[in-house]
Amino acid sequence: MTTPDLFLPLQLALHIILSCVLRVAVAQNPVNTYAPTVNVNCPETSSLVRIFTPQSQVLNASEADYIASRESYVISNAWSNWLGNASDIVSNLETLQGKFPRIGIVIGGEGYRTAQYGAGVLSGLDGRNDTAREKGTGGLLQVASYLSASSGGSWLLGSLLMNDWPSLQELVYGNGGDLSSWMLDLDLIVPSAPSVDDSNNQAYWGSVLESVESKANNGVPTSVTDLWGRMVSYHFLNETTRDNFYTNDTSHGAGQLWSQISLLPNFRSNTMPFPIVAADSRQAGSGITTSVPLNSTVYEITPFEFGSWDPDLAAMLSLQFAGTYLTNGLPANESACVTGFDQASFVMGTSSSFFNAVLNVTDGNFGFDANSEEENGMNFLFNQLSSHTPSSDVKDAANWPNPFKGINPVTFQDSSSDWLELLDGGSNLEKTPLSSLMVKARGLDVVVVIDGSADDSNYWPNGTSLLTTFERISSVLSSSHQPMPPIPGTAAQFVSTGVNMRPTFFGCNLTEGQPTYPMIIYLPNAPPLDGSAPATNTGDTQFSYTSMFTAVFINQAFWNTLGGFKPNTTSADPDWGKCLQCAAIDRAVTSRSDFCSQCFTQYCYDPTDPPSSSELPGRQFAFVNPDPGGLTKVEEWLERNKGALAGCIVAVVVAIAGIVGFIFWWRKRRARKSRYSRVHELREDDEPWRYYDSHSLELEMPRRMSIS
Structure with a gap:
């Protein structure tokens, strides 16, 4: 045998070894933990789905235990910490032990805007914020039992949860340690440069695509929502920093499951409110590209369950087995279950999946209001997804295998479908998912609505979301949900009364003989009280904010939350913090104090004597960019690339x-x-x-x- 002949077996062996190493490296790529696990043995049970009626609805046992433990061991102390001696508010706080109102907070959604607006407001309600605590508003977050969100609000909620409930300051800006920041200056779609050919963009998209392909390779159909959720995770979940943003060194949130929230230390200690994410749906195969009808099923996702309280379905699936095809609550066989489908990024992407309105599935093009860089990026990504994954009939919605097939065939719109097509939580115009907290079984006394909707020409809310909830509860959910309190009858009335531009209490005075409704504390996105230029009314498709822009944005939302309003002035109300406390505790007291009565005169909406927008003088409504030259973005780019520049x-x-x-x-x-x-x-x-x-x-x- 010649010398070259001797090398052939060695070369062949080396080739085999390298091939094996490469296969192992690919299999262990962290971003591929996005793929669900299929063919899992199903639990031994008669059904994986629990079914009820509006009359027999009951909370999931784990949810009920969580609420009971939080209210018994955490919230009672939190009330004392927030109210102090409460001498102006209630005669004897100790007499209310065990009778405190049950409070929920709901955050609406429309992208980065509402994620930031929600962060600013929650920071103003957080007792861990010294300034908010001094003003009297900080502490409401600690006494809340529930926190519900959709769309951009779900990005904020998911970020809080998966980072184990840090303060809002640490979450958004980082802590110099295990928390980096939200990095909103890196565009959600084209983070590196406005070019499809940019090498960093290609690396980012390649990582996102690889995650989604790993899911498709396990036989689970994907859509543009999977791409969307993975991009969201880079900006809001943990494991991503500026140093590793364009690498596959970490999973960038892949493998983090919504059903594993219950394992987090601050969940196990009942520190956080019980979290709920909402998503709308369209009837499978309908192809609706506009707002969906009010009777379209609305779903919720908690750490324990996925399903709907709507009377047409009224059924829940154990979230751990989401992604499993079921018929009448049963799998095809004992090893047909799926786990790992409930990726946190996919849950957040599902709740914000607005692509039925902007994606032309025929030619694969997106319409993003003249944002050509984002359009080109999404077009490229979508075309890559279509060419690298098995074809699917549905590309513009979140694909969820239907676990409720065969259930309630007379009323449930998708009872005969294999798939559920889930959409952005505001697709029915209920942009703040209030109805999830109005479920009778949850028994809330007070709901705080954080409304960052962009309804008018200047991108301010005009009450459309509350009006939609009112109509939906009245026409579709009257048997399963609490009624709404009186609110203005139209969007025009929301504007003329000014309640869309300042804090308002709805339902202060229960009408004798009518069903009990919760009080609603309405906190709409509004211009600064002092008449300075507003920066919080940005568009839905603004996919990047400089650090300066984010700081100004959140600061405005924060100070508005602390300020309340003083009629006919541009000043903050020094009593607003205590007035907020009056509203929060009101359902538990038998008679209001004189101080609280004065607060309610100023902040309550009385349909028989409505307020006027003229009480809010000196406001600026037109958006003004606080960082028009993007100077901080240039500085940040220089900082990120200082090594290469040197x-x-x-x-x-x-x-x-x-x-x-x-x-x-x-x-x-x-x-x-x-x-x-x-x-x-x-x-x-x-x-x-x-x-x-x-x-x-x-x-x-x-x-x-x-x-x-």
């Missing part, structure tokens, strides 16, 4: 030095060559000194004479 600067300096040195050398060489050439051309009888002036003669002649 290398470039050194290279440029070296290059310039080289060029200058070459020029000097070339000019010197040229001069020397010219002198020698002229000397060579002189004849013997020439008189070379004639070419010099008298001064040169003294210098040059002796030199020539010495040579000769």
Whole structure:
């Protein structure tokens, strides 16, 4: 055997070893933990679905236990910490032990805007914020039993949960340790540069696509919602920093499951309100590209269950087995279950999946209000997804295998479908998912509505979300949900009364003989009280904010939350914090204090004597960009790329030095060559000194004479 022949077996062995190593490396790529696990043994039970009626609805046992433990061991102390001696509010706080109102908070959604608005408001309600606590508003978050969100609000909620309930300051801006920041300056779709060909964009998209393909390779159909959720996770979940943003060094949130929230330390200690994410649906196969009807099923996702309280369905699935095909609550066989489908990023993506309204599934093009960079990026991503994954009939909605097939065939719109097509939680115009907290079994006394909707031409809310909930409860959910309190009858009335521009209490005075409704504390996004330029009314499709922009945005939302309003002035109300406490505790007291009565006169909506928008003078409504030149974005880019820039600067300096040195050398060489050439051309009888002036003669002649 010759020497080359000896190498062939070694080369073959090396090739096999390298192939195995590469296969293992690909299989262990962290971003691929996004793929669900299929063919899992199902639990031994008669049904994986619990079914009820509006009359027999009952909370999931784990949810009920959580609420009972939180209210018994956490909230009772939180009330005392928030109210202090409460001398102006209630005569004897100790008599209310065990009778405190049950409070829920709901955060509406529309992208980055509402994630930031919600963060600013929650920070103003958080007892961990010293300024908010001093103003009297900080503490409401600690006494809340529920926190519901949809769309951009779900991004905020998911970020809070998966980072184990940090303060809002740490969550948004980082803590210098295990929390980086939201990094909203990195565009959600094209984070590196406005070019599809940019290498960092390609690395980012490649990682996102690889996650989604891993799901498709396990036989689970995907859609643009999977891409969307994975991009959201880079900005809101943990494991992503500026240093690893464009790498696959971490999973970037892949593998983090909504059903594993119950394992988090702050959940186990009942520190956080019970979380709920809402999503709308369209009837499978309908292809609706506009707002869905009010009777379309609305779903919720908690750490324990997925399903709907709507009377047409009234059924829940254990969230751990979401992604499993079921018929009448049963799998096809004992090993047909799926786990790991409830990825946190997919839950957040599902609740914000607005692509039925912007994606043309025929040509694969998106419409993002003249944001060409984002359009090009999404077009590229969608085309890559379509060419690398099995075809699916539904690409513009979140695909959820239907676990409720065969249930309530007369009333449930998707009883005969294999798939559920889930959409953005505001697809039915209920942009704040209030109805999830109005479920009778949850028995809430007070609901705080954080409304960051963009309803009018200046992107401020006009009450459309509350009006939609009112109509939906009245026409579809009257048997399963609590009634709504009295509110203005139209969006025009919300505007004319001014309640869309300042804190308002709805339902202060229960009407005797009518069903009990919760009080609603309405906190709409509004211009700054002092008349300064507003920065919180941005568009739905603004996919990046500089650090300065985010700071100004959240600061405005925060101070509005602390300020309340004083009629006919541009000043904050120094009593607003205590007035908020009055509203929160009101359902538990038998008679209001004089102070609280005064607060209610100012903040309650009385349909028989409505307020007027004229009480809110001096407001600016037109958006003003607080960072118009994007200067902080340039600074951030310079900071991120300072290493590369330093290398470039050194290279440029070296290059310039080289060029200058070459020029000097070339000019010197040229001069020397010219002198020698002229000397060579002189004849013997020439008189070379004639070419010099008298001064040169003294210098040059002796030199020539010495040579000769």
